[in-house]
Amino acid sequence: MEAEPRRTPIRERFREQVRDDVKIIALEQLADGGAQAISLNAIAKELGVSGPALYRYFANRDELLNSLVVDAYGGLRDALARPVGAGERGTSVSARIRRLARAYRLWAREQPHRYELLFRPPLPGYDAHSTQISEAGRSLMGVVLGEIEGGSEASVNPLGSAEVLHARSTGAPNFRLAVRVWSRLHGFVSLELGGAFHAMSVDADALFDAEVDVLTDNGETRA
Amino acid sequence: MEAEPRRTPIRERFREQVRDDVKIIALEQLADGGAQAISLNAIAKELGVSGPALYRYFANRDELLNSLVVDAYGGLRDALARPVGAGERGTSVSARIRRLARAYRLWAREQPHRYELLFRPPLPGYDAHSTQISEAGRSLMGVVLGEIEGGSEASVNPLGSAEVLHARSTGAPNFRLAVRVWSRLHGFVSLELGGAFHAMSVDADALFDAEVDVLTDNGETRA
DNA sequence: TGTACATCAGTGAACGCGCGTTCACTGATGTAC
DNA sequence: TGTACATCAGTGAACGCGCGTTCACTGATGTAC
Numbered sequence: 001m002e003a004e005p006r007r008t009p010i011r012e013r014f015r016e017q018v019r020d021d022v023k024i025i026a027l028e029q030l031a032d033g034g035a036q037a038i039s040l041n042a043i044a045k046e047l048g049v050s051g052p053a054l055y056r057y058f059a060n061r062d063e064l065l066n067s068l069v070v071d072a073y074g075g076l077r078d079a080l081a082r083p084v085g086a087g088e089r090g091t092s093v094s095a096r097i098r099r100l101a102r103a104y105r106l107w108a109r110e111q112p113h114r115y116e117l118l119f120r121p122p123l124p125g126y127d128a129h130s131t132q133i134s135e136a137g138r139s140l141m142g143v144v145l146g147e148i149e150g151g152s153e154a155s156v157n158p159l160g161s162a163e164v165l166h167a168r169s170t171g172a173p174n175f176r177l178a179v180r181v182w183s184r185l186h187g188f189v190s191l192e193l194g195g196a197f198h199a200m201s202v203d204a205d206a207l208f209d210a211e212v213d214v215l216t217d218n219g220e221t222r223a
Numbered sequence: 224m225e226a227e228p229r230r231t232p233i234r235e236r237f238r239e240q241v242r243d244d245v246k247i248i249a250l251e252q253l254a255d256g257g258a259q260a261i262s263l264n265a266i267a268k269e270l271g272v273s274g275p276a277l278y279r280y281f282a283n284r285d286e287l288l289n290s291l292v293v294d295a296y297g298g299l300r301d302a303l304a305r306p307v308g309a310g311e312r313g314t315s316v317s318a319r320i321r322r323l324a325r326a327y328r329l330w331a332r333e334q335p336h337r338y339e340l341l342f343r344p345p346l347p348g349y350d351a352h353s354t355q356i357s358e359a360g361r362s363l364m365g366v367v368l369g370e371i372e373g374g375s376e377a378s379v380n381p382l383g384s385a386e387v388l389h390a391r392s393t394g395a396p397n398f399r400l401a402v403r404v405w406s407r408l409h410g411f412v413s414l415e416l417g418g419a420f421h422a423m424s425v426d427a428d429a430l431f432d433a434e435v436d437v438l439t440d441n442g443e444t445r446a
Numbered sequence: 447t448g449t450a451c452a453t454c455a456g457t458g459a460a461c462g463c464g465c466g467t468t469c470a471c472t473g474a475t476g477t478a479c
Numbered sequence: 480t481g482t483a484c485a486t487c488a489g490t491g492a493a494c495g496c497g498c499g500t501t502c503a504c505t506g507a508t509g510t511a512c
Binding site for chain 1: 259342343357360361364399402403405406407408409410411413414417419420422423425430433434
Binding site: 262265274275278283 | 469
């Protein structure tokens with residue numbers, strides 16, 4: 001941890017603004033060039049500013065990438081948590097998994113680059129195992145687990161990581177189930193994003209429905 | 224297609240040798256730097272040769288990447304086809320899918336970088352949709368389909384793509400089943416390679432067995 | 447409401463790096479008589 | 480078996496490029512009296 005300069009509020013807000021602007025352009029670059037195409041110099045140019053200017057806002061390129069990944073985790077987590085709002089406490093496990101699966105796929109399709117940013121193996125030269133990132137990952141898993149276990153509290157509670165730790169250490173079957181659900185969703189979604197289904201003229205929607213049915217209909221939810 | 228120079232056999236063999244050497248080093252670079260780290264100049268240096276020398280063997284960087292991808296497809300296809308040899312004709316669909324799944328995971332674990340090379344979305348600046356590559360992909364799918372449909376012929380026969388086309392156009396349920404099997408395998412394997420299971424202290428072997436059981440035991444093979 | 451001062455956003459030049467690729471060339475190697 | 484020739488593998492210099500990052504600096508902006 002560095003010595004954080006105490007910034008005056010008005011300047012702090014400005015700073016956050018610019019950081020956001022940078023991230024937005026970075027996401028555009030990610031979209032049409034992949035993560036490796038994210039370049040501070042190019043972002044600066046797009047922003048109408050000189051290259052070194054950005055070093056006021058990010059210590060270096062890695063910090064930018066890092067914050068993109070953390071943001072993406074947060075985005076996906078929110079997308080999954082949102083459907084289970086107030087008054088949805090009584091829904092069945094099946095219904096919740098169903099909705100979770102749909103939300104998951106939807107988010108990935110809406111933000112394919114961010115999804116890839118999350119689930120590609122760590123980029124070379126970029127240490128993805130930072131504390132922040134693994135925290136974000138555990139938090140996401142907490143939401144999925146929460147959906148499966150039934151309470152909607154976990155969805156709201158950002159302390160998902162604690163639950164994950166608990167479920168893991170007790171070897172709770174629900175935890176393993178959550179991982180399996182995730183594994184299948186990820187398989188489907190990443191093939192879909194890669195264009196595999198399209199290339200093979202497979203009806204992705206129908207296939208997805210079939211997979212979701214299997215996930216919820218035949219007792220697997222009790223495994 | 225270019226005007227291929229008629230090369231004398233002895234020189235042709237030498238040429239193939241060097242191409243292989245280049246690929247081997249490229250795979251090493253892939254292993255510890257990702258696909259983007261594959262550099263002709265660096266390969267040349269490693270090979271004790273000047274940079275431009277490699278342009279005798281590959282038209283450019285893309286052609287090298289391309290051939291790596293095609294090779295990887297071939298390698299995976301062979302790994303999947305091999306288990307079903309002579310005298311295995313009578314095995315059940317379940318048993319064959321089981322073996323297929325194990326072979327798939329095994330190959331991916333043995334050659335994680337090549338697996339990633341295959342299934343990452345196309346790299347920026349590199350056109351992965353070349354004719355060769357999609358041919359290779361279809362051929363691979365042909366093997367998977369062959370396993371599921373029962374004949375061992377398809378495993379040996381490189382004309383898998385024709386079968387895929389047929390199954391697809393007739394909407395054969397086996398084809399959709401093959402895609403679903405593939406989707407799940409990919410989900411599991413890519414999470415495993417990404418270290419997700421390890422990070423969550425999940426027993427990957429047990430999880431995999433559970434997934435394979437589901438794949439073969441409860442009537443899904445008849446979907 | 448006005449002024450003096452400290453803070454800090456942004457500049458431009460510079461560094462060293464490695465990349466893909468081209469070009470005209472030299473020298474070795476296999477081939478044909 | 481020996482020699483003359485054509486082929487072609489490999490060289491080294493050069494091109495233009497964009498990257499991340501540092502540095503000493505200027506000028507605007509918000510702040511405190």
